[in-house]
Amino acid sequence: MADEVPDALERGSLRPALGRRAARGLVVTMGGQWGRLVLQTASTAVLARLLLPGDFGLVAMVVAVTGLAEQVKDLGLAAATVQRDKLEDRQVTGLFWVNAALGAVLAAVVAACAPLVAAFYGRPELTGLTLVLALGFVAGGLSVQHAALLQRRLRFGALATSETGAFAIGVVAAVTAAAAGAGYWSLAVLPLASAWARTVLLWAFCRWRPGRPRRDAGIRELLSFGGGVSTFNLLNYVSRNADNVLIGKVSGATSLGLYSRAYTLLLLPLQQLNGPLASVAVPVLSILRGEPAKYRAFYRSAVGGLALVGMPLVVLLVVCAPEVIAVLLGPGWDGAVPIFRALGLAGVVHVVGNTNGWIYVSWGSTGRMARWALVSRPLMVVSIAIGLPWGPLGVAVSYAVGQLVLAVPGFANAVRGTPLTLGDVGGAVWRPAALAAVTGGVAAALQALVDGPPLAVLAAVGVPAVLVHAGLTWAWRPTRESVRLVLAQRGRR
Numbered sequence: 505m506a507d508e509v510p511d512a513l514e515r516g517s518l519r520p521a522l523g524r525r526a527a528r529g530l531v532v533t534m535g536g537q538w539g540r541l542v543l544q545t546a547s548t549a550v551l552a553r554l555l556l557p558g559d560f561g562l563v564a565m566v567v568a569v570t571g572l573a574e575q576v577k578d579l580g581l582a583a584a585t586v587q588r589d590k591l592e593d594r595q596v597t598g599l600f601w602v603n604a605a606l607g608a609v610l611a612a613v614v615a616a617c618a619p620l621v622a623a624f625y626g627r628p629e630l631t632g633l634t635l636v637l638a639l640g641f642v643a644g645g646l647s648v649q650h651a652a653l654l655q656r657r658l659r660f661g662a663l664a665t666s667e668t669g670a671f672a673i674g675v676v677a678a679v680t681a682a683a684a685g686a687g688y689w690s691l692a693v694l695p696l697a698s699a700w701a702r703t704v705l706l707w708a709f710c711r712w713r714p715g716r717p718r719r720d721a722g723i724r725e726l727l728s729f730g731g732g733v734s735t736f737n738l739l740n741y742v743s744r745n746a747d748n749v750l751i752g753k754v755s756g757a758t759s760l761g762l763y764s765r766a767y768t769l770l771l772l773p774l775q776q777l778n779g780p781l782a783s784v785a786v787p788v789l790s791i792l793r794g795e796p797a798k799y800r801a802f803y804r805s806a807v808g809g810l811a812l813v814g815m816p817l818v819v820l821l822v823v824c825a826p827e828v829i830a831v832l833l834g835p836g837w838d839g840a841v842p843i844f845r846a847l848g849l850a851g852v853v854h855v856v857g858n859t860n861g862w863i864y865v866s867w868g869s870t871g872r873m874a875r876w877a878l879v880s881r882p883l884m885v886v887s888i889a890i891g892l893p894w895g896p897l898g899v900a901v902s903y904a905v906g907q908l909v910l911a912v913p914g915f916a917n918a919v920r921g922t923p924l925t926l927g928d929v930g931g932a933v934w935r936p937a938a939l940a941a942v943t944g945g946v947a948a949a950l951q952a953l954v955d956g957p958p959l960a961v962l963a964a965v966g967v968p969a970v971l972v973h974a975g976l977t978w979a980w981r982p983t984r985e986s987v988r989l990v991l992a993q994r995g996r997r
Contacts, residue, residue: 532660533660533663533664533779533780533781535664536663536664536665536668536780537664537668537775537777537779537780539664539668540667540668541772541773543671543672543675544772545772547678547679547694548768548769549831549832549833549834550679551678551691552765552834552837553834554679554682554683555687555690555691556761557757557758557761557762557765557836557837558757558761559687559691559761560688560764561752561756561757561758561759561760561761562627562630562633562688562757563633563691563692564748564761565621565625565630565748565749565752565757566630566634566637566692567637570614570617570621570634571741571745572742573610573641574644576606576610576734576737577603577606577607577641577645577648578603578606578645578648578734579602579603579730579731579733580729580731580733580734580737580870581599581603581649581652581726581727581730582648582652582655583652583729583730583733583786583870584727584729584730584733585599585652585653585656585726586652586655586656586786586787586790586865587729587786587790587865587866588726591656593715594718595723595726596653596712597714597715597717598718599723600648600649601717602727603645603646603648603649604645605645607641607642607643607646608641608642610638610641610645611638611639611640611641612638614634614637614638614641615634615635615638618630618631618632618634618635621634624753625752627757629688633688633689633692636692636696637692637695637696639696640695640696640699643699643700644699644703646703647703647706647707650707650709650710650712651663651710654666654706654709654710655786656787658787658788660784662710663709665705665709666702666705666706667702669701670698670699670701670702671698673697673701674693674694674695674696674698674699677694677697678690678691678693678694678697681693729868729870730870731874732864732870732871732874733870733873733874735874735877735878736870736874739874739877739878739881739882740877743882743884743885743888746884746885746888746889747763747767747888747899748764750888750892750899751763751892751895751899755895755896759895759896762839762840762843762896763899763900765837765840766840766841766844766847767843767847769821769828769829769832769833769844770821770847770848771847773814773821774814774817777813777814777855778814778854778858781806781809781810782859782861782862785806785859785862786861786862786865786866789802789803789862789863789866790865790866793866793867796923799922799923799924800924800928803859803862803924803928803932804928804932805932807859807929808932808935810856810859811856811932811933811936811937812936812939814855814856815855815933815936815937815939815940816936816939816944816970816973818848818851818855819848819852819940819941819943819944820943820965820966820969820970821844821851822848822851823947823948823965824951824961825841825844825848826958827959827961827962829841829844830958831959842897843896843897843900846901846904847903847904848904849904849905849908850903850904850907850908852937852940853904853911854907856929856932857911860914860918863918863919863922863924867921867922869921872917872920872921876914876918880913880914883910884903884906884910887902887905887906887909888902888903890902915929935982935983939983940973942972942973943969943972943976944969946968946969947965950964950965950968951965
């Protein structure tokens with residue numbers, strides 16, 4: 505085996521300077537994620553001008569259905585590799601071959617379902633789109649364990665480079681295809697090219713190589729752990745994409761295009777915050793399981809920092825919705841503005857709601873996570889269906905309300921049996937929420953006074969509002985101390 509193998513599996517040496525490693529990893533991961541945000545925002549702006557809302561709607565129809573397979577493509581085995589205290593090479597090899605086989609099987613299943621997808625929506629062009637997107641599952645199955653080993657060893661620089669570089673390749677391929685007149689096919693080129701480029705880059709950075717499959721791999725416990733993660737992911741995906749399926753079926757491609765773009769633009773910045781922080785928080789919290797006080801302190805610090813940035817960001821996006829839509833999507837997308845604003849409430853919940861997963865996975869309670877999904881996710885689908893008679897806007901409102909209602913019970917279930925309490929969660933987020941409300945009020949007042957081109961209005965409203973938020977954060981002693989605590993992690997040894 506390559507000389508990286510022992511280091512890839514062993515992580516006891518990571519405990520010294522863990523705070524510094526986590527802070528450095530967060531900076532690197534955030535840099536990569538925000539690099540992808542810039543790329544995705546730019547590509548959305550370009551593709552929205554080269555393509556029609558209906559083109560986006562067609563691809564959203566396929567992704568809403570085939571995305572089910574995405575939720576089980578790794579069987580939760582990446583999380584199992586990251587969370588496990590002790591790991592042997594034979595186990596990782598066994599997990600690799602399970603993931604590789606599953607990727608091939610999913611590709612075949614999705615390809616076989618292509619005619620069914622086209623028949624469901626009554627759009628024959630979806631057959632070809634589904635067949636093309638199915639190829640990405642093969643690439644995904646080959647890279648699961650390599651990405652997990654890099655995360656396990658806190659090698660966030662390699663992960664960020666792989667993710668950002670692969671996405672850049674996909675964007676270039678998609679924009680080139682759209683400019684050449686490929687239409688909706690260009691939107692399928694982006695994820696496919698990104699998936700294969702990501703696999704190549706991950707194998708280049710992680711020099712671990714799998715051996716031959718073995719019967720005595722010792723992965724039964726890991727499969728059980730991953731099963732809980734996969735069950736949750738699958739049910740969570742169904743509830744979060746039921747809106748796309750139902751709108752596409754009832755209201756058509758154009759309405760779905762408006763809804764899906766509004767949803768993506770609102771949640772995209774939050775994903776750039778949640779994704780990097782989750783990739784750092786889960787392995788760090790897994791290492792700290794044996795030290796409850798440090799576990800609790802790290803979680804509170806991470807969630808508080810996330811809320812301090814994410815909540816005002818959502819509020820500003822909602823206040824400036826007309827300008828954001830006009831700048832990023834251009835003319836012809838005005839119908840997305842009220843949908844964008846209605847989803848704002850869900851966005852506020854999403855800022856901290858996804859941190860439930862950190863607790864479940866790091867504490868090893870994935871079975872409880874799956875059981876919660878069996879209760880909460882069907883309730884979300886019912887909530888979405890209630891708003892369907894009022895079109896995309898009604899669905900947006902009902903989706904947001906459902907997210908808000910389930911937030912507190914969700915956290916109560918997640919913290920049970922851990923060093924955390926609901927008071928820890930509330931204590932970490934209430935001050936950032938109050939500051940976000942004040943910042944939103946300032947932005948709304950400025951917006952009423954400013955007139956001009958959308959980009960100029962965004963600058964005139966956004967810059968002062970951000971400065972006000974920063975000033976209030978530093979002036980309020982508890983939030984100032986929280987910021988200092990986060991910054992102090994960078995120097996902790």
